[in-house]
Amino acid sequence: MTDLLQSAIHSGYFTLLPRDRYLDPQVFEDEYRKVFSRQWLFAGHISQLAKPGFYFVEEILGESVILTKTQEGEVRAFLNVCRHRGHRVCEGTSGQTQRFVCGYHRWSYALSGKLLGAPAMPDGDGGVDYRDLSLFDVHVTVYHGLIFVCLGAERPAELASQLADKTRGIERFRLEHTKEAFRETYHVKANWKVLLENYLECHHCAGSHRELCKAMDLGAMFEETRGWVGEYFGGSTPLKETALTASLDGHLLSTPLGDADPANPADVEGTGLGIVPTLTRVIVHIDHVLVHALRPLSPEEVSWQTRWFVKADAVEGADYHPDRLTEVWRATNGQDVELCQAAYKGVRSRRFVSGPLHATREAAIRSALATYTDMMSAAG
């Protein structure tokens, strides 16, 4: 246990971190190097790359990242930065192309990132070696159709192997055979860890999340979150006995995914996974998938994005209605944004010191902060 974590132990109980960890720009810089750029971050879904040459662009941690599929069908990720003078090589947000051509001086790159041509500057001329001038590569992995990237130099341990024991049975929901039905992004004025902490406990749910508590089994959720230990965790969001999915009335919101059967309690239970501290949370219900992704922007700002996925062949307006599909989590996110911003105002107080966390209901915060502290204490 590191010194930082030690300081979060107070007369026998566990607390949040010291105030400066939520404010200090230097801490944020360290977090960038030691946490954000060493983890798999959710970037999109394989349905966005249906064919070779399809691409899309994501803004992640201040970088513009291109995700694309090569002619060989491989998913690749690059920085959207021309190797000449830095201009973006993709100016739109998605499309299909044979090559990426920088709009500034017409340098062109293959889908594999290789430099194809620099006008008036042929390969080998005057010391220029095209092999050194491919687009900057970004680590990428695909997990049951979900695309994750890592911005740092080192490729993290493989996501599939990290999650293997934690997401048994996930394959029957055929996540790769879904499509995005909706997304919502919130710009939140709070340190990213305040959102992380908020997400990791349901102790505040009864008082604040009326819609979420309609179908969710709060008592079971208290137990569930205790199991959220380590950088990777699995597990569903438990429902009340009467509910088939996380809807206001417990009724299905869309066509069951993959081979799932509403008559099968294990399928109704669903599954899920999480990565902390740079939070990605995937909740698999029988009829839809939620992905929450937290993207820190600065010490005092964070982006929170939620995407809803349904079965690839579900028909909008017939099989699912976006308004109904999203109403529980749009309400919940809106409530959480308010809570986090109000909590962060207190964390910014010059006299703020955290009080005690609840030993079990807030145990997942303790676990995630321990993971965070370990990462921050690593060399480099």
Added chain:
Amino acid sequence: MTDLLQSAIHSGYFTLLPRDRYLDPQVFEDEYRKVFSRQWLFAGHISQLAKPGFYFVEEILGESVILTKTQEGEVRAFLNVCRHRGHRVCEGTSGQTQRFVCGYHRWSYALSGKLLGAPAMPDGDGGVDYRDLSLFDVHVTVYHGLIFVCLGAERPAELASQLADKTRGIERFRLEHTKEAFRETYHVKANWKVLLENYLECHHCAGSHRELCKAMDLGAMFEETRGWVGEYFGGSTPLKETALTASLDGHLLSTPLGDADPANPADVEGTGLGIVPTLTRVIVHIDHVLVHALRPLSPEEVSWQTRWFVKADAVEGADYHPDRLTEVWRATNGQDVELCQAAYKGVRSRRFVSGPLHATREAAIRSALATYTDMMSAAG
């Protein structure tokens, strides 16, 4: 005399401080610790806490502060920060309550600030001791109905004793028996000391403040400001012989306060007090009270607030008219905001060095900067 002040002496005359004192974020941090958080700052009026359980919330120096009256009738002040995870315990700006309940996890506090309950976390359980978890206390004092707070750890010397010699006769105006009739807040793009300096001299009034100069006796004011020495000072704003109050025509603007009598020259003279360098200025005219309060926001931004008080039983529309009551100082404040912002542009110039201050007309600036310099030179 400290080195800093010494540097403000130039070939025999006195100047403003060196340029960096008006720009440097580190100086502002030091000022927070050594000046702002060691002084009594105006926070409101006792009429806002008419009964036990009444409360109001003020934003002061980046902190949200709750002012309230206990069942025993005591005025108390707390940070509006839950001791659990920092969420605000008061979300509105005023009201009446039996207890403060945090909207995040339902921790509840008595009007005395004591923790009453933390759900699922009983007192004494797992090392949790409610006695350690009261709301953060803020020093508070009431002076003739005016409420002041101090945000620092140390309680400053008692306001009443500091002012005793300087505000003789103030009691006959019954400030505690007034009510707020109007307030106006200005967000000014200037260092707070530029506003302080502007307020402390009337050398600019003839050229800039037509409305203020209608009733104010400028020559007497030059004399008056020379007496503004030390952290606390008293004294009225002198009027021309023909004026009963600071109005455009010299006529009364509201019912005389307390026992004051327009036929009594001493009552027409009025009284007042000031605190520097974190300026609070109270001007007591026979029929209304003005409170100016300066609240620094950052090295380059400051809030300037003026409140107008009239006799508690004066009737709006009959005894006083808000437009007329406020027209002199709304005009004057608007003019001062422009002057201070334009002066600050010059102070920011890389070549700025202050010229000479007028030996008598700008003497109060010299005095206040000496007080400032003494505070900044103190240990801690």
Added chain:
Amino acid sequence: MTDLLQSAIHSGYFTLLPRDRYLDPQVFEDEYRKVFSRQWLFAGHISQLAKPGFYFVEEILGESVILTKTQEGEVRAFLNVCRHRGHRVCEGTSGQTQRFVCGYHRWSYALSGKLLGAPAMPDGDGGVDYRDLSLFDVHVTVYHGLIFVCLGAERPAELASQLADKTRGIERFRLEHTKEAFRETYHVKANWKVLLENYLECHHCAGSHRELCKAMDLGAMFEETRGWVGEYFGGSTPLKETALTASLDGHLLSTPLGDADPANPADVEGTGLGIVPTLTRVIVHIDHVLVHALRPLSPEEVSWQTRWFVKADAVEGADYHPDRLTEVWRATNGQDVELCQAAYKGVRSRRFVSGPLHATREAAIRSALATYTDMMSAAG
């Protein structure tokens, strides 16, 4: 060659500077002292000071600068900062006056900058010596009617002598006998050097600047820019054989300047000058003059201004039409702003390193960065 420049040499080819030079606030501060405040910066035209007492105010590098003509006909420049407490002494942007009077405490200054009077503070009284309290002087020079200032303490080498060999024949265009017909200012979210670099090469023009390429001879321009070596350079913007001026159709846009004759190829060739790295670029065509001026605002923001001048007696609507006069460069500037902002996003990437610059087409960048590096390496 300095270490900084050395680091821009990579396996035989030349690159941009290291990424931090485009981001770091401390680098920007050093640039202010060592580059921006040591160069002649374009400030205006002598036609703005037609008579003694005429003045105009320019915002340059965070300073408000007054340009004026004395009774003796001398052009002078001062900081717009009162020597008392910093308030602006000119509140408008131009006019005619006998003296500058500060609106705060009525200090007044002669057109020569001398303090004429400080109310209630006579010269010689209490150590006050008016001779020490003139307006802060700014270096100024006039070159063929173009006014330049230098904000630093040291007067730079005389502009006329620096440019003498580079602008032969410029006098026949009678730049002093022109008037401003239009100006446009762009606030660009990029480091100033990204705009400098963009301006110094035409390698991007064919792909991005359709309008500019109508009349400009791109091949000749590639040659021209190779000659842009050192802090000062001369030279025209070469036109295609069929064009008389830089218009969309090659036809004249206004009355020929001075003694210039459209039948004379040397007059059609025009002339021009440039100053780097704080870029001023003057392009003299036979019928109009363009002045581009780059004014850094912060590490990540820059102002780019273009002014168009025509013969002093040309009549708007008859001899020239502002829309037509300006359409090439308004289009070009708009395109360059987009390019520079997009390039700067890449330069900000944490993994950005510049690729190779083209040995000849981007040679002027190499030269200007060498000049920049030499200035930054100087003592002081």
